[in-house]
Amino acid sequence: MNLVSIIAKPEITITKNPYLVSSPLLFFSNKTKSETSIPRVLFSSMSYNKELAAAKKAVSLAARLCQKMQKAILQSDVQSKSDKSPVTVADYGSQALVSYALQRELPSEQFSLVAEEDSEDLLKDGGQETLERITKLVNDILASDGSYSDCTLSTEDIVKAIDCGKSEGGSRGRHWVLDPIDGTKGFLRGNQYAIALALLDEGTVVLGVLACPNLPLTSIAGGSQHSLPGEVGCLFFSVVGGGTYMQPLDSSSAVKVQVNATDNPEEASLFESYEAAHSMHDLSSSIVKKLGVKAPPVRIDSQAKYGALSRGDGVIYLRFPHKGYREKIWDHAAGCIVVSEAGGLVTDVAGNPLDFSKGRYLDLDTGIIVTNQKLMPSLLKAVRESIEEKASSL
Ligand SMILES: Nc1ncnc2c1ncn2[C@@H]1O[C@H](COP(=O)(O)O)[C@@H](O)[C@H]1OP(=O)(O)O
Ligand SMILES: [Mg+2]
Ligand SMILES: [Mg+2]
Ligand SMILES: [Mg+2]
Structure with missing residues (x-):
């Protein structure tokens, strides 16, 4: 054999x-x-080699598309900055490209994709021009890469590729899970964002690829998110049981990464959302104070937080969405396996692992806690105490 x-x-x-x-x-x-x-x-890990290669290729192509669009946004004048369509083009373009590339790379497999975007708005009056821009952008990226030169995609092909993402996922069979741009707000600001792709097999995340085009290749511990050009752009990837690796987006030299395994909260630093509207920063600050964390929080957008944590730049990531917000599986699937395979833990407030088998949403009512194995028990205790204190003060 x-x-x-x-x-x-x-x-x-x-x-x-x-x-x-x-x-x-x-x-x-x-x-x-x-x-x-x-x-x-x-x-x-061997069972998913083909899927991993396909996922890395798809996500790398999408990252190129997003980099091109972010550059265009940042170079545009104030007037066109208020026009949000470039980010729309990038979101749809990234989803179309990943969907198309996965199907081309894995032609013999049944294809199911759970993804954030759908073509509804593109098919409404006034959407045609945007659809044409997306189609041109996707074709340009494919042409410059030299991939699939046998065909040029039509607007219909693009709509079809985007709408493959309507799957409900679930606990049976294989489903790809995609956030074509995670951290749209960061993308628009010129900060961190990610292209996040995972594979669910019988309800479990078995593979994850996370492209972080603006994440420095060196540590961002202490909050330094700026690097020289050429030293940013990370691709994290994991297969269940196989560890987590990181490579520069423009190279194939991968290295194994691991979470920081400290059990000393004073040495632990916290990642949280840049956007205060996405997570309750007052609750995180009460938790880390209780735990004894000394360093100020590092606020960055997107699942880049999971990538940075997987290589030990920080030790804790707390996410407490405001009441009524429902977490989607594409916002955590890739990040979750990247951290767990690097030796970390991702749980809900009760300490249970996240369940990705319930469809497009995660069935969570409180929040997501990420850290290493040694700190998790005391972190969970601090989380529970802080939540109780907050509730009793209301
Ligand atoms: N009101 C909200 N609360 C929490 N998360 C949100 C909210 N609105 C959008 N998001 C999603 O939160 C993630 C960004 O997380 P963070 O705040 O940690 O950077 C993104 O997936 C973003 O969606 P999107 O993928 O459209 O950018
Ligand atoms: Mg997202
Ligand atoms: Mg998104
Ligand atoms: Mg969105």
Whole structure:
């Protein structure tokens, strides 16, 4: 039986990147081995190699599209900045590109996609011009990459690709889960955003790819989110049982990353939403005060928080949406596996893992808590106490 084995190549490093120094690269090569000599953990990651390659390609193409559009937005004058259509074009374009690329890369698989956007607004009066812009943009990205040069997409193809994302997901079979631009507000401001793609298999997230085009390749601990050009753009990826890896968006040299495993809250720093409207910052600050965290919170947009936490830039991520907000699975699926495979934990307030098998929404009523395994018990205790105090003060 021809199986895949993993060979460590410690001599290959990218010296500019501190994560690479202690992290040998892993290469996959074909080798014949008896089935019993392969650890179970490798079997689980081996089963999704094809899907991982397809997901990385799809997300990298979408990241290129988003980078192009964000540059155009930031270079535009004040008047056209108030026009929100470039972000719309980028959102739809990213979803169309990921959907199309996955289907081209995995032609023999049944395709189901749970994604944020749908074409309803594009098909209304006045949507045609936007649809044409999206179609041109997607075709331009594919042409400059040289992929799928056998066909140019029509506006109908684009609508079809976007609307593949209407699946309800659930606990049966395989479903891709996509947020084409996570952190739209950050994208518009020129700050952090992510393209987040995950694969659900029988209700469990088994694979995640997270592109963070504006995230520095070096640590953002302490809040420094600025780097020299050429030193930003990270692609995180994980397969269940296989760990989490990070590579520069424009290169294929991946390194294994791990969460910061400190058990000392004084050394732990907190990530939270940039947008106060997305999470209750007063509650997070009461929790970290109770826990004894010293550093001020680092506020960044999108699932880039999960990526940064997976490589140890910070230790805690708290997310408490305001009452009535329903969390969607595409806002957490990729980030969740990226952190868990790097040794972290992602739970609800009760300490239960997130359940992605219930359809398009996560069945949560309170919030999402992310940290390493050692700090989780005391963090959960501080969360519960702070929630009780807040409730009794109302
Ligand atoms: N009122 C809201 N409360 C919480 N999250 C929201 C709200 N509105 C949008 N979001 C989503 O929160 C995520 C951004 O999280 P963060 O605040 O941590 O950056 C995005 O997925 C964003 O959607 P979108 O994907 O459309 O940007
Ligand atoms: Mg989102
Ligand atoms: Mg989005
Ligand atoms: Mg949105």
